[in-house]
Amino acid sequence: MRFKPRLGVNPVIVKELRSRMRGARAFVNLTGALLLLGTASYVLYRLVLATAQYSRSPLSPQIGQTLFIGLAFLELMMVCFITPAVTAGAISGEWEKLTYEMLMATPLRPASILWGKLVSALSYVFLLIFAAVPMASLVFIFGGVSPRDMIKALVILVAVAVLLGVVGIFMSALLRRTAVATVLSYLAVLAFVIGPVLVFILVAVLRQAEPPRLILVPNPVSALFSALTPYTPGDGASGLFMSLGMILGGDLQALTGSGNTTAIPRPLYHYSLPLYGAVTLTLYLLATRLVRPTRRWRIRWKEALTALALYLLFGGAVALAFVSTTDRYEKASVLAVPTPAPQRVVVERVVVAPVEMPRPVPVPTELPVAASPLPAPTPTPSATPTLSAQDPGPTAPAVARTTAETSTARVTVTPTKVAGTPTATPDLTEMEVDTWSFASPDGKWRAHGLVAFPVNGREKYYTQLKVEETDGAAEWTAVDEWSRLALGYTTPQPLHWSRDGRYLYFTNRPVPDGCAVFVNGSDLNRLDLSDGSVAAVVPHSGLWLSLSPDETTLAYIGYGGRGLVVRDLATGAERETKLDPGQGYAAGHIVWSPDGTALVLTLAIRTCSTNWAESVSVVRVEAATLKQATLIREDERLFTTVEWPTPDKVLLKDDGERLWWMDAGTGQVTAHDG
Amino acid sequence: MIAIETRGLTRRFGKVTAVDSLDLQVPAGALFGLIGPNGAGKTTTLRMLAGLLEPTAGEIVLNGYMADAGWRKVRRQIGYMPDFFGVYEDMLVWEYLDFFARCYDLPPDHRRQVADELLDLVDLAGKRDAYVQTLSRGMRQRLCLAHALVHDPQILLLDEPASGLDPRARVEMRELLRELGAMGKTIVVSSHILAELAELCDSVGIIEKGRLVASGPLEEISRYARQGRTLRLRVLSDQKEAEAALRDQPGVGEVYKANGFLEVEFLGDDEATALLLATLVARDVQVVSFSEVSSDLEEIFLRLTKGEVA
Numbered sequence A: 001m002r003f004k005p006r007l008g009v010n011p012v013i014v015k016e017l018r019s020r021m022r023g024a025r026a027f028v029n030l031t032g033a034l035l036l037l038g039t040a041s042y043v044l045y046r047l048v049l050a051t052a053q054y055s056r057s058p059l060s061p062q063i064g065q066t067l068f069i070g071l072a073f074l075e076l077m078m079v080c081f082i083t084p085a086v087t088a089g090a091i092s093g094e095w096e097k098l099t100y101e102m103l104m105a106t107p108l109r110p111a112s113i114l115w116g117k118l119v120s121a122l123s124y125v126f127l128l129i130f131a132a133v134p135m136a137s138l139v140f141i142f143g144g145v146s147p148r149d150m151i152k153a154l155v156i157l158v159a160v161a162v163l164l165g166v167v168g169i170f171m172s173a174l175l176r177r178t179a180v181a182t183v184l185s186y187l188a189v190l191a192f193v194i195g196p197v198l199v200f201i202l203v204a205v206l207r208q209a210e211p212p213r214l215i216l217v218p219n220p221v222s223a224l225f226s227a228l229t230p231y232t233p234g235d236g237a238s239g240l241f242m243s244l245g246m247i248l249g250g251d252l253q254a255l256t257g258s259g260n261t262t263a264i265p266r267p268l269y270h271y272s273l274p275l276y277g278a279v280t281l282t283l284y285l286l287a288t289r290l291v292r293p294t295r296r297w298r299i300r301w302k303e304a305l306t307a308l309a310l311y312l313l314f315g316g317a318v319a320l321a322f323v324s325t326t327d328r329y330e331k332a333s334v335l336a337v338p339t340p341a342p343q344r345v346v347v348e349r350v351v352v353a354p355v356e357m358p359r360p361v362p363v364p365t366e367l368p369v370a371a372s373p374l375p376a377p378t379p380t381p382s383a384t385p386t387l388s389a390q391d392p393g394p395t396a397p398a399v400a401r402t403t404a405e406t407s408t409a410r411v412t413v414t415p416t417k418v419a420g421t422p423t424a425t426p427d428l429t430e431m432e433v434d435t436w437s438f439a440s441p442d443g444k445w446r447a448h449g450l451v452a453f454p455v456n457g458r459e460k461y462y463t464q465l466k467v468e469e470t471d472g473a474a475e476w477t478a479v480d481e482w483s484r485l486a487l488g489y490t491t492p493q494p495l496h497w498s499r500d501g502r503y504l505y506f507t508n509r510p511v512p513d514g515c516a517v518f519v520n521g522s523d524l525n526r527l528d529l530s531d532g533s534v535a536a537v538v539p540h541s542g543l544w545l546s547l548s549p550d551e552t553t554l555a556y557i558g559y560g561g562r563g564l565v566v567r568d569l570a571t572g573a574e575r576e577t578k579l580d581p582g583q584g585y586a587a588g589h590i591v592w593s594p595d596g597t598a599l600v601l602t603l604a605i606r607t608c609s610t611n612w613a614e615s616v617s618v619v620r621v622e623a624a625t626l627k628q629a630t631l632i633r634e635d636e637r638l639f640t641t642v643e644w645p646t647p648d649k650v651l652l653k654d655d656g657e658r659l660w661w662m663d664a665g666t667g668q669v670t671a672h673d674g
Numbered sequence B: 001m002i003a004i005e006t007r008g009l010t011r012r013f014g015k016v017t018a019v020d021s022l023d024l025q026v027p028a029g030a031l032f033g034l035i036g037p038n039g040a041g042k043t044t045t046l047r048m049l050a051g052l053l054e055p056t057a058g059e060i061v062l063n064g065y066m067a068d069a070g071w072r073k074v075r076r077q078i079g080y081m082p083d084f085f086g087v088y089e090d091m092l093v094w095e096y097l098d099f100f101a102r103c104y105d106l107p108p109d110h111r112r113q114v115a116d117e118l119l120d121l122v123d124l125a126g127k128r129d130a131y132v133q134t135l136s137r138g139m140r141q142r143l144c145l146a147h148a149l150v151h152d153p154q155i156l157l158l159d160e161p162a163s164g165l166d167p168r169a170r171v172e173m174r175e176l177l178r179e180l181g182a183m184g185k186t187i188v189v190s191s192h193i194l195a196e197l198a199e200l201c202d203s204v205g206i207i208e209k210g211r212l213v214a215s216g217p218l219e220e221i222s223r224y225a226r227q228g229r230t231l232r233l234r235v236l237s238d239q240k241e242a243e244a245a246l247r248d249q250p251g252v253g254e255v256y257k258a259n260g261f262l263e264v265e266f267l268g269d270d271e272a273t274a275l276l277l278a279t280l281v282a283r284d285v286q287v288v289s290f291s292e293v294s295s296d297l298e299e300i301f302l303r304l305t306k307g308e309v310a
Helices: A011-020 A025-051 A059-087 A092-096 A100-104 A110-131 A147-175 A178-193 A195-207 A220-228 A236-248 A252-256 A269-290 A301-324 A347-356 B042-049 B071-075 B093-103 B108-121 B137-147 B167-182 B194-200 B218-225 B239-248 B270-282 B297-304
Strands: A431-439 A445-454 A460-469 A475-484 A489-497 A503-511 A524-528 A534-538 A542-547 A553-558 A563-568 A574-577 A585-592 A598-607 A613-622 A628-635 A640-646 A649-653 A659-663 A669-671 B002-013 B016-027 B031-035 B057-062 B078-081 B155-159 B186-191 B203-208 B211-217 B228-235 B252-258 B261-267 B287-292
Touching (some): A011 A110, A059 A147, A059 A178, A092 A147, A110 A147, A147 A178, A178 A195, A269 A301, A445 A489, A534 A553, A598 A640, B016 B203, B031 B194, B108 B137, B137 B167, B167 B186, B186 B194, B211 B218
Antiparallel strands (some): A460 A475, A489 A503, A649 A659, B002 B016, B203 B211, B228 B261
């Protein structure tokens, strides 16, 4: 008999769509799904409005992003629930209804039956996905989401739907029992969604270290979030999704390991999509064998070559995609275990920062205590800089101007980065840039800070700190790096200019998500103004840091409720004392006495209530004994400590920016006469 | 011309041999009955003929084509109706036929015409727009037959087409098959209900435990089986005497009493039968009637498979 080419549509598709779309059921289901999504969006919208109204960042894009991520997440869940249900019965249903033999007796190829079943089942899932697009497009009203994001989300949703569809149909063809196939398909979905997370946690617990991101690659939720995690930090409801996204999207890496890499790693979904593709292709090819009534595993040369060609084509496409995007991402592979840079114990930054920040509301930068570089106190004769004597010397290999000075490394100082080395300085014209600059007290140096966000990117941001000599003789680049956006971001800012004019101490000041009252930094780094080398002195440890006038001791408010920590920079020895006046307090504004024997700090009580705090206490702590004395107790004028210029008088500022004097011994407050 | 031929066709399921070296020949245009008890291998044979099951050994030739690697070509010449079949829910009768017409690549304009013609043929024209699941069992059976006809196959393989039907539906089905036979199609019908096949088929194959016990035109089979025959006689005199007289004669097997008749199993040709009657009369048995019971297929079947039925 002569061969007749197949014309027209696959009969199975016609048949399946006729019965699937018949009557009200399909449309009732679709309407139900859209109503669910609509309701969820509305609830999310109200949540964002309710929780984010005092936020610093513009509200509209936050709403847009939160709604979009929420919708995409819900749709993903829907796909995970519905796809196995519509595909697990595709082949087994024919067996159970005893119609399979009738199909097999026709010239219809088994592969056409499989294809028809898959396409018709998936077209229903696709209908659910794409029917939500017009609704999801509402997020464009709010902004913060680009059509590119929408396409990314759709691609991932479709890829997951196809994967789960093929898993379902494979089970159906393999087991020939709808009930068993359905159960196993859902188990497979669970294995994809929950399995990687469990393994991730297990590895983390067993190794006591950050597990490789690779583990999360199979997880569709991780893939989705890795494609969508926005760069604008949000509060409340958006914060919830963001945290979820961070955890599942593998951004832990960004938070912990790659904070100071100069390029960004590939998002997880770049690995998830090829994995899904490979699994889909393999299961589909296996299923084409399983649906055959006879000669199941007798594979002919032609068929084997076709399969091989498909794999090569697929592999080639993936390789091409990877090569063509390789400049955008770091060379570092996802396979590499993120080993935190030895000089930085950064894990705390992830875990502690959100914990440290009390309940939402006020705005750090609008506070009178907004961080600014501390004015360098007037040098006191007793202050003898000792650090330089213990300087570990230029440890960075590629320093432009190397000093010959070397000495024993007694200080816990290790180098982080080399000033002046070429890095990925971006084209700032296409970014949202924020700059600031500070002059050194002697007027010889100016520090210029910069943070820049790509207009369309949401994965990384760029920070820079340059210090130039006023006469133009030298310019150092202390910070020049790309970082992954996490819960908020950090900006490099000067903290303290050393008295001998040799060093600039600077910190990465977090601009956190949520409410944090006192923030002026997180870590302590030192730029040697004579050769431009940078050394990390103290890792991320707290949100408020203050160097003693003689620069030998750092006082800071430690993460995790440690209270006040006093660290001897020479030995690294720390002493700490709790500062707990009850629930909901924050401490900061540490001010050293001119002789460095005592310090005062501000304790904000019940922060982030209606104002940034309900009341404020001022506490004096003796540096040697850590003995505390409360000089002002729960005063509602909301004083903050500003400066301790003379041994007996501390300068305060109240909520209305007026200045007051406080007796350093008794705590008596008198009006400032100036 | 031979439409269907099998040579040494064998199918094993594990240790069970369902079909054992079956050599079958069905002439073109024949209405062939495949008869055997349940589990004899009828369905297995038909499924192998339809290309749904791979023979363990042996070969199948359909209309001169070897049904092997190229069975997809052969498939277009076969219409197959399984013994147990389901129907799709949420499907109209015409859609059902349209679907199978699409499976056979019928051009769109032709599909509708074929569907309507077939619905007329199987007397379901009035049910064209009914849901398949609302049809009665007999209607479904006819619809299933119609589906096997959408591509106008030369060979029809019908597995127990009359099973589960009420007597009237059986008659309808039988008429339908006759009609199809008259169209010149080669039809293989399997059944374990023999009466209707005896009336319907012009040749039969008797299958038992996977083996073909006998095969050929119905008369040949009958003649073959008729070496043993059943005689029925009525006597005026004492039945016991008659019985005793009968038992003495050569070739006489069992003697039964039934409704005032005596039924005698007798092995012998017509001459021997005449001699038997003469002997009885000579022995003063008053014979009122003496006739041969016309053996129907069922009887032949029982005789041929005697002792082999599990």
